[in-house]
Every structure is written in structure tokens, then in C-alpha cells.
Amino acid sequence: MxxxxxxxxxxxxxxxxxxxxxxxxxxxxxxxxxxxxxxxxxxxxxxxxxxxxxxxxxxxxxxxxxxxxxxxxxxxxxxxxxxxxxxxxxxxxxxxxxxxxxxxxxxxxxxxxxxxxxxxxxxxxxxxxxxxxxxxxxxxxxxxxxxxxxxxxxxxxxxxxxxxxxxxxxxxxxxxxxxxxxxxxxxxxxxxxxxxxxxxxxxxxxxxxxxxxxxxxxxxxxxxxxxxxxxxxxxxxxxxxxxSGWKRGQRWGDEITGRAPSGRGRVVKPAGDSGPVFEVYHNYGVLGRYNNAQKYIIGVGHLSDRLVGRPALRASFGPDENGMTLADRKALQRGLTRAGYDVGEADGVIGKKTLQAIEAFQRARGLPVTGKPSQALLTQLQ
Incomplete structure (x- = not known):
């Protein structure tokens, strides 16, 4: 192996x-x-x-x-x-x-x-x-x-x-x-x-x-x-x-939205049929030598793009199981922060800190303590 x-x-x-x-x-x-x-x-x-x-x-x-x-x-x-x-x-x-x-x-x-x-x-x-x-x-x-x-x-x-x-x-x-x-x-x-x-x-x-x-x-x-x-x-x-074979001046990959692949690389769909689609090239495989997890490779590639001013991902992932988009979740976290609760960075990822903050907010307001994000909770925080 x-x-x-x-x-x-x-x-x-x-x-x-x-x-x-x-x-x-x-x-x-x-x-x-x-x-x-x-x-x-x-x-x-x-x-x-x-x-x-x-x-x-x-x-x-x-x-x-x-x-x-x-x-x-x-x-x-x-x-x-x-x-x-x-x-x-x-x-x-x-x-x-x-x-x-x-x-x-x-x-x-x-x-x-x-x-x-x-x-x-x-x-x-x-x-x-x-x-x-x-x-x-x-x-x-x-x-x-x-x-x-x-x-x-x-x-x-x-x-x-x-x-x-x-x-x-x-x-x-x-x-x-x-x-x-x-x-x-x-x-x-x-x-x-x-x-x-x-x-x-x-x-x-x-x-x-x-x-x-x-x-x-x-x-x-x-x-x-x-x-x-x-x-x-x-x-x-x-x-x-x-x-490991890095080729300077070549892209690791590109998000493809509304166009066909160029044919220079292969297509990957890390989120399945919902979410962004990428055409990836030689340097994608080189990043895979460093760490062969697909999320990691695309994470490094996309972060490197953002560091030099390239745009955020264009494709939408759609709402989660609670009916909230990434933008909704970020807004929820910012609202909890304004209300005095520690969620860490407002990155839209609902982790332990955010769940604890939701429970604390609900408890302080006399609401049912579900610990779950929701559109109704977002409305209250706004």
C-alpha cells in the first residue's frame, strides 16, 4: 500500500x-x-x-x-x-x-x-x-x-x-x-x-x-x-x-458553473449532485500526495485562490435539514454573538459552541430548550 x-x-x-x-x-x-x-x-x-x-x-x-x-x-x-x-x-x-x-x-x-x-x-x-x-x-x-x-x-x-x-x-x-x-x-x-x-x-x-x-x-x-x-x-x-511534481503556473482546479468542462482535466463532485462541481488538473493530484482526502485538497486549493483575491464558491448548497442556508447560519451566529453568547467565529458551521449558545439563549428567554438552529430563532435574534 x-x-x-x-x-x-x-x-x-x-x-x-x-x-x-x-x-x-x-x-x-x-x-x-x-x-x-x-x-x-x-x-x-x-x-x-x-x-x-x-x-x-x-x-x-x-x-x-x-x-x-x-x-x-x-x-x-x-x-x-x-x-x-x-x-x-x-x-x-x-x-x-x-x-x-x-x-x-x-x-x-x-x-x-x-x-x-x-x-x-x-x-x-x-x-x-x-x-x-x-x-x-x-x-x-x-x-x-x-x-x-x-x-x-x-x-x-x-x-x-x-x-x-x-x-x-x-x-x-x-x-x-x-x-x-x-x-x-x-x-x-x-x-x-x-x-x-x-x-x-x-x-x-x-x-x-x-x-x-x-x-x-x-x-x-x-x-x-x-x-x-x-x-x-x-x-x-x-x-x-x-x-511530488508540482507544476508552477498551472491551476489545481476550477469550479465550473454554467459551462462545460474544458477537457483539460477530470470532473469531481465532492457534494454529489448538489453543490459545486470542479474540473481538476495535475496539481490537484500533487496536493493529494500531501494529503489524499478530497476535502483537504479542494480546501487548500480554494483557500489559495481566496488568498490572492479569486472569488468564493459560486454554487449554492441549498438549505440544510433545518431549512437554513450557510448565510442563514452565519447570521444566526452573529445574532448570538451580539446577544452576548460565545459561538467562536461566525463561519456558518453549527458546532458545539453554537449549540450551547442556542440552548443558553433559549433558556434565558424562557423558550423551549431545543438547542437547534431554526428560521424562527434567527428571526428573534434579528
Missing amino acids: TYTRRFVTFAIAGLYLAGCQSGGATQSATRPAASSAMRAAPNAAFDRWVVGAKARATARGISSATVTRAFRNVGYLPGVVERDRNQTEFVRSFEDYMAIAASDDRIAKGRAMLRKHAGLLSQLQAKYGVEKEVIVAVWGLESRYGERRGDVPVISALSTLAFDGRRGKFFEGQLMAALKILERGDVSADRMTGSWAGAMGHTQFIPTSYLAYAVDFGGDGRRDIWSDDPTDALASTAAYLSR
Whole structure:
């Protein structure tokens, strides 16, 4: 089986889009404490497994000193197993995914990053032939431009997943690759943090892909994708896409509305017969090498378009099961915000915060507490 950079999950970026990333705070030079959901728990069987894993690592040529440092504070993380068994990305609709991936806030921050890192991005575009807006779009979906890089100790996370056994061989391979990264001195064990599934840094490389594609663009002798400075992470992403066959100057795809396909690519309908239709080209497949989830590929492509001023999707998804369109849901969220309730960003996606806000509003007004969005509720909020 051929693994893309992120076979680890259906779309690890969906963790950030769905708000279920284990971290949340920007990661500094020293590792912050992992969130309470990712605390280690005693597990004698895991401890025995670690003994064997350490022996297998040294048999592969990893030094005893590196193995000792890497496993010094290793622990079994039940929260990692829970996340692996209950990945919410599978249920998010394409409409909701796109609403979050190319939200007004994500677009505004991405344009700010294009300005802030203009010099670096121009160098990367010239060296690797990957458009700067594409690099930034990947960054935006992977970690919200570095804000959510993950605070879970990677050695503990990968050891837990390898021990758990559901994809044990794959995750043990990632663990051994992580140990090689430590051996090379690119990062210390206490700074090697990432997502619950072992994806690391600003653009969430898994260890094997890091070994294959990461670059030291900053010239300090380390390929540092973990620090606050995104230089090496963005360069590594550009290098990955370049080596995967990215063709500069070519589109990833186009939404086709009211016209026939040009015949240059193939047609995809991510929302079925309702919603937008795209004609996709060679670079669509290259983005699929980075992450092969259709939602993710189109999310990156569309966000990159919006960052340089191309229009929003034109096709309508129509009303949802509550009779509300995306515009209605955004208006509902803005109304709740005006009324003093926290819904997060008004992106039109009805998540936990919005549902809690609806319940609180209904309770405060003496209304039946249904927790459901509706046109009637929208009218009251307006």
C-alpha cells in the first residue's frame, strides 16, 4: 500500500478545522504541558512493550544514548487511542469543511501571512516553483498559520499507537523515524511535540516524510519545523510539493458553473449532485500526495485562490435539514454573538459552541430548550 504524507488519519488537518486538536496554544521553544485529555496513565503492558521497542531501536542502529533520552519520560496516552478510534473528520460535510477552510478569518490571516513573510515566500517560490499562496494555504489548514502545532509528546503518542496495535506496524515505523530525527539532532526529545497522531510542526509532517523532505532553509544546521519561526517548515512543504511534481503556473482546479468542462482535466463532485462541481488538473493530484482526502485538497486549493483575491464558491448548497442556508447560519451566529453568547467565529458551521449558545439563549428567554438552529430563532435574534 502506498502511503501519502498523512495516511495517519483521513485528514489530520480536519483536526484543526473541527477544533479537536489536542493543543491550541502557540508552541514555544520549550514544550508546554500537554492538555489534560492527553495525560499519561499507568499501563504495565505498555511498559513491557517499551522495553522491546527500545531493543528494536538499538538493533536498527539508533544509539543507546538517543533511545534513553527519547524514552525517559514516555507514557501511555489513553487520549491518543480515543482520538484514533473516534475521528470526527469522517462526518463533516463538504459544505461545512469548506466554510471553515476558507472562512473570512482564515483568509484574512493568510493574507497577513503573505505580507509578513513576503521575502521568504518569494525565495521559496523561486527555488521550488510552488506558488506562495499554495504554501500559505497548506500552512493555514494544517495549523492555522502556526497557532495550533500540537503539544502532545510525539514519542509517547507514537509509542501508544504502535502498542495499541490497530495500525501498529505503521506507527512503529513512524516511531523509529522519530528516533532517527532525534539522533540527527534536529530537535530535542522535549521539544518534539505535535498532534495526537504524531504529525509535527507548522505544516504537520509525520516523521517518515520529515526524513524524506524536510530542509534546513534557515541555514543553522537543523531542520527545525517546531520553532515559532516557520522558515524551515514552509520550505519543507514547498520542497515536498516540488518533489511530488508540482507544476508552477498551472491551476489545481476550477469550479465550473454554467459551462462545460474544458477537457483539460477530470470532473469531481465532492457534494454529489448538489453543490459545486470542479474540473481538476495535475496539481490537484500533487496536493493529494500531501494529503489524499478530497476535502483537504479542494480546501487548500480554494483557500489559495481566496488568498490572492479569486472569488468564493459560486454554487449554492441549498438549505440544510433545518431549512437554513450557510448565510442563514452565519447570521444566526452573529445574532448570538451580539446577544452576548460565545459561538467562536461566525463561519456558518453549527458546532458545539453554537449549540450551547442556542440552548443558553433559549433558556434565558424562557423558550423551549431545543438547542437547534431554526428560521424562527434567527428571526428573534434579528
